[in-house]
Amino acid sequence: MTIYNEIINLLETAVKAAAADFKDMTFKWSSDKFFLTLPGNEKFGDYASNIAFYGAAFYEKTPRELAQLIVDKLPQDKGLLAKVEVAGNGFINFFVAKERIYKELGEILALHGKYGQTSAGVGKHIQIEFVSANPTGPLHVGHGRGAATGDTLARIFKALGYDVQKEYYVNNIGNQMNILGQSVQARFAGKEIPEDGYKGNYIKEIARQISNDKIQMTNEDDFREYAIKTILGWIKKDLEDFGVVFDDWFFENTLYKQGDLKQILLEKLNREYPAKAYEADGAVFVKTTDFGDDKDRVIFRADGRPTYFASDIAYLIDKFERKPPLDQVINIWGADHHGYVPRMQAVASMLGYKEKLKIILYQLVSLKRGKETVPMSTRAGEFVTLRQVLDEVGKDACRFFFLMRSPDSALDFDLELAKKHSSDNPVYYVQYAHARISSVFKEAAKNGLMLDAVSLKIETLELLKEQEEMQLIKKLANFSKILADCARTYDPHWLTIYLQELATVFHNFYTRHRIVTENRELSLARLHLIKAVSIVLKDGLDLLGISAPEKM
C-alpha cells in the first residue's frame, strides 16, 4: 500500500474513535473529506489533513481542539510516521518516518514498471469514445488534443486496474457523406464542386487515385464509399503515428441495420418514462426539457429522415446494452460541441444512465509560430492538419504539448517552441533527465558498479541521507497519488506537470551530489535511487505516450 493510503487509513480510524467519544453521533464525515495535501513547505510535514475543520462547528470545538482529539486517537505506527503535529488553526501534519521512505524506494525497485499501478478499478469497465471526427477530411490539430487526452486517460485508467475500451464513432451516413461523395465525383469528372461541397486538395487526391487505379465507379454511392474508406485510412494512419490505437470502430450505419430505428427509439424512450418521445408537426421530438435542456429536440424530421441526434441516442443505448455492462462511458468532445451536452445528458437521465455518462470538453487549440498566430479557418478550407504538425515537431513534443494544460484552458501551441531541441522545450527537459540517468549507468558500469538483487539491501538504501535524496524519494512516492488525481478529475495534465517537477528535483540532486565515487556502497545506493527515478520517468512518459530515450 502507498504511504498516502496508509496514512488515510490511520486517519479514518482516529476520526471514528474520536467521534465515538461524543454522545451526539449525528455528524457524518463524508468520505471525500478524507484526503491529504502535499504541503509545499517542509515545516508542515510531508502530508497534511484539514479534516478537523469540518466537524469543529458541530462538536462546538475549535478546529485545533478537534485536531488534537483526533491525533490522540491515531494508532501508533512508528514504522510509518516519525511525528504528527497539530499546527496552524487546526491542520494535522504528518512527518513520514525515514524507514518507511527507504522501504518505498525498495518497492519502486522491486515492482519496476508496475510501481504506481493500483487495483482501484479492478472489475470496473470503462469505455472512452474520442476523436470520432467525421471522415470528410483529414484530422486537424484540434482532433490531436482530443486524441492525446483520450488515449492518455485510457492508459491511466488501465494502470489503475480498470478494464478500458477505446472506441471511435464513425459517421458514415447522412447528408455530409453524400456531399463528400458528390464532391469527389465532381472532381473526378472535372466539373466544379458544388457550392456547399468539400473543396480541399485531398478531394482531388482521392479523385486522382480513382483514375490512376482505374477503379470502377458506377454511381454516386461508389464515390462516397470510396472516399470514406480512403479518408478513414488516413485518419487511422495519422492516429497510429500519433500513438493512438482504437480497440473498436463503430459505424453509424450499423444502428440502422437492426430494424426500424424510429420504432425502436420510440419504444425505448417511452418504456420507463412514458411520453419522453412524442410526435408534433409530423416530426418526432424528445422531451429533453424535462431534464434541463432549453428546448425539445427533433430526432425524426417531418419527412421521416433521422437527425444526427437520433443516431446519437441509438448509439448511447447500444453502449449501455453491451455485455459486460459498462460502469462508465466517457465522451471527449471539443468545446465547440458544448451546446450538445445538455441534450445528451438529458437523454442519459431519461434512460437511467445519468451517473454513468461523463462528457469531457477540451478547449480549442490555436497554433502559433513564435508570436505569430497561424490562421485556421475550416470554412476557407485552410486548416492545419495533425499530420503536418506531427511531421514538423514529432510525436513526443506534440503529445506533450497537448497534455501540458488542463482540458479546460485554451491551448496555445507554439510550433517553434515544440520544435526546439533545447531547454526551453519542456519535453526535452523531462526526456533529458531519463537519458542522463542512462548515461550515468554507462559510467558506473565502466567502474564495475552494477545493480542486482544482492546490492539492493535496506542498509545500502539507508546511506541516502542528503536532503536532496530524501526529497527525491518523497517525490517518487507521490506518483500513484498523481495517477489517482488524473483519474478523479479526468485530467491528465497533473501527470505532465508531475514529470517536470520530478525532473527538476532529479537535476537538482544530480548537480549537487556525485553518484559514481570511490565510496562503493554509497555509489550503489545512489545508483538505486536514480534507477528508481528512471523507472518512474519511464512509466510516466509511457502513460503520456511519449518515448523515454536512453540518449538524445
Place this chain on the structure above:
RNA sequence: GCGCCCUUAGCUCAGUUGGAUUAGAGCGACUGACUACGAAUCAGUAGGCCACAGGUUCGAAUCCUGUAGGGCGCGCCA
C-alpha cells in the same frame, strides 16, 4: 439576446475536492556554477490591488451575485 469556458508576473501557464506569516513554474532580463557521472543542467536576483465590485466562511485566486473583456455555441445542419 440566451448558454458554456476563460481572465493569475513582460509572455505562456500551474495553483484539483475552499486552507496555513513569502500566490508558484517555464520563457524572456540580469548574476553566478563544468581540469571526474551529458551545462539539452543547476543555484540566485528582479517582476503580481490573482480583470473589477460586492457577498458567503474561522479562512476565498478557488464558492455565490453583478460588471467589464476574450473564446465558443445556440437549426426538423453535421
